[in-house]
Amino acid sequence: xxxxxxxxxxxxxxxxxxxxxxxxxxxxxxxxxxxxxxxxxxxxxxxxxxxxxxxxxxxxxxxxxxxxxxxxxxxxxxxxxxxxxxxxxxxxxxxxxxxxxxxxxxxxxxxxxxxxxxxxxxxxxxxxxxxxxxxxxxxxxxxxxxxxxxxxxxxxxxxxxxxxxxxxxxxxxxxxxxxxxxxxxxxxxxxxxxxxxxxxxxxxxxxxxxxxxxxxxxxxxxxxxxxxxxxxxxxxxxxxxxxxxxxxxxxxxxxxxxxxxxxxxxxxxxxxxxxxxxxxxxxxxxxxxxxxxxxxxxxxxxxxxxxxxxxxxxxxxxxxxxxxxxxxxxxxxxxxxxxxxxxxxxxxxxxxxxxxxxxxxxxxxxxxxxxxxxxxxxxxxxxxxxxxxxxxxxxxxxxxxxxxxxxxxxxxxxxxxx
Amino acid sequence: xxxxxxxxxxxxxxxxxxxxxxxxxxxxxxxxxxxxxxxxxxxxxxxxxxxxxxxxxxxxxxxxxxxxxxxxxxxxxxxxxxxxxxxxxxxxxxxxxxxxxxxxxxxxxxxxxxxxxx
Numbered sequence: 118x119x120x121x122x123x124x125x126x127x128x129x130x131x132x133x134x135x136x137x138x139x140x141x142x143x144x145x146x147x148x149x150x151x152x153x154x155x156x157x158x159x160x161x162x163x164x165x166x167x168x169x170x171x172x173x174x175x176x177x178x179x180x181x182x183x184x185x186x187x188x189x190x191x192x193x194x195x196x197x198x199x200x201x202x203x204x205x206x207x208x209x210x211x212x213x214x215x216x217x218x219x220x221x222x223x224x225x226x227x228x229x230x231x232x233x234x235x236x237x238x239x240x241x242x243x244x245x246x247x248x249x250x251x252x253x254x255x256x257x258x259x260x261x262x263x264x265x266x267x268x269x270x271x272x273x274x275x276x277x278x279x280x281x282x283x284x285x286x287x288x289x290x291x292x293x294x295x296x297x298x299x300x301x302x303x304x305x306x307x308x309x310x311x312x313x314x315x316x317x318x319x320x321x322x323x324x325x326x327x328x329x330x331x332x333x334x335x336x337x338x339x340x341x342x343x344x345x346x347x348x349x350x351x352x353x354x355x356x357x358x359x360x361x362x363x364x365x366x367x368x369x370x371x372x373x374x375x376x377x378x379x380x381x382x383x384x385x386x387x388x389x390x391x392x393x394x395x396x397x398x399x400x401x402x403x404x405x406x407x408x409x410x411x412x413x414x415x416x417x418x419x420x421x422x423x424x425x426x427x428x429x430x431x432x433x434x435x436x437x438x439x440x441x442x443x444x445x446x447x448x449x450x451x452x453x454x455x456x457x458x459x460x461x462x463x464x465x466x467x468x469x470x471x472x473x474x475x476x477x478x479x480x481x482x483x484x485x486x487x488x489x490x491x492x493x494x495x496x497x498x499x500x501x502x503x504x505x506x507x508x509x510x511x512x513x514x515x516x517x518x519x520x521x522x523x524x525x526x527x528x529x530x531x532x533x534x535x
Numbered sequence: 536x537x538x539x540x541x542x543x544x545x546x547x548x549x550x551x552x553x554x555x556x557x558x559x560x561x562x563x564x565x566x567x568x569x570x571x572x573x574x575x576x577x578x579x580x581x582x583x584x585x586x587x588x589x590x591x592x593x594x595x596x597x598x599x600x601x602x603x604x605x606x607x608x609x610x611x612x613x614x615x616x617x618x619x620x621x622x623x624x625x626x627x628x629x630x631x632x633x634x635x636x637x638x639x640x641x642x643x644x645x646x647x648x649x650x651x652x653x
Binding site: 241243289290291292293295297301 | 536538622623624625626627629646
């Protein structure tokens with residue numbers, strides 16, 4: 118299949134080229150390794166194909182269908198590589214057969230999208246949990262091991278080894294790239310969602326973008342969420358996850374003052390919230406709720422939706438937030454969700470009730486006493502009740518458990534104002 | 536792909552082979568084995584006697600060391616294995632979890648190393 122040569126006008130915009138490359142990478146990798154299950158070999162072939170494109174396209178113009186061009190080039194590299202290595206197994210024949218089945222697909226205008234199958238493979242329970250998100254970032258988005266290592270605060274060599282081991286496991290253990298029937302999803306589907314949310318959270322915890330490697334990780338996670346929502350528009354938790362990420366992302370700018378100061382949610386300037394993202398998040402959540410299967414991400418999105426109403430009504434619906442957090446705590450058995458419910462109860466019923474709820478939760482979950490937000494909440498409620506000494510001590514405990522300088526400065530200022 | 540469904544059984548599972556639970560125990564395995572056959576995925580296997588029948592041998596410095604008992608003294612012991620031929624790990628796991636010992640012991644699923652044909 119020879120690519121059509123034309124002026125490549127749609128490639129003149131660098132941003133567009135980058136966007137196509139980003140989307141193409143995961144699509145092509147998913148196609149290339151779907152049959153062989155050899156992610157590493159497919160990655161090598163694909164990067165050679167991209168390198169070939171960098172020399173061929175400026176000279177002869179970008180092809181009409183860049184994905185088909187890249188796939189054809191990568192396919193040739195993959196076959197060459199299989200011939201070169203001549204593995205002991207019947208691998209080569211398998212690879213050639215697998216690829217030829219897809220050549221037919223490539224005749225279609227659109228490259229079939231098998232990224233979802235690749236995501237399921239990356240999030241398989243047979244893959245060590247801590248490497249699932251990095252593996253997804255690498256295979257779907259083409260992130261380098263160095264970039265992922267930096268985002269997850271891991272040594273690059275260690276991250277590289279984990280990724281290599283995970284890819285070897287996929288190949289050797291025969292982890293399938295087919296998307297299983299929903300009935301057989303079991304723990305795998307939540308693992309896909311959790312991996313995407315973990316990528317989002319990793320970027321989210323660096324709101325100033327101080328770390329260039331983590332910059333854009335929230336954006337990439339939203340991108341993965343969109344890919345997933347495109348493919349599974351009938352899965353309410355997918356829509357819930359995307360809604361949650363968009364609600365949070367809408368407030369990105371408002372989370373820090375112009376001087377880098379930490380701004381807590383209920384002191385944020387709502388005019389800085391991005392309305393178009395909130396509107397999209399609301400539409401997604403509405404579509405999810407109509408399907409009638411609630412879940413963790415829908416509840417979390419609903420909580421953020423209740424916070425977002427402040428942009429229109431000027432006040433937050435604490436009663437709704439308390440109920441939603443209680444439902445979330447019940448569903449996930451998460452002490453953090455319980456703590457958030459207690460914080461909302463304090464806003465709804467007053468600091469006395471909130472403090473009682475908080476202390477009751479900590480009595481059941483002693484590990485909360487090592488969690489910064491627990492102490493910040495205790496401090497805030499004690500201050501509101503006029504218990505200055507207890508508040509001061511709790512702020513000390515909170516600061517001792519926080520690593521973000523902006524948050525520490527915020528806590529110190531609160532303590533000083535007692 | 537071919538997989539070994541490696542069956543680790545508890546002391547109580549081994550006891551169930553021989554006490555009043557024996558009919559139930561063996562019916563469970565013959566039903567399982569029958570299901571593998573019926574699905575066309577069975578590719579071999581064997582049941583093993585309990586680990587007190589095991590003898591372990593090592594060759595060290597040219598001399599043979601024979602000891603009574605299994606290689607590893609863990610709580611669950613190898614009770615047998617099935618070989619199956621299925622497309623993916625998920626198919627293998629789906630069969631493994633149906634093995635009677637999955638409820639009491641543990642099932643290890645391991646791909647076979649495919650040997651070269653020439």
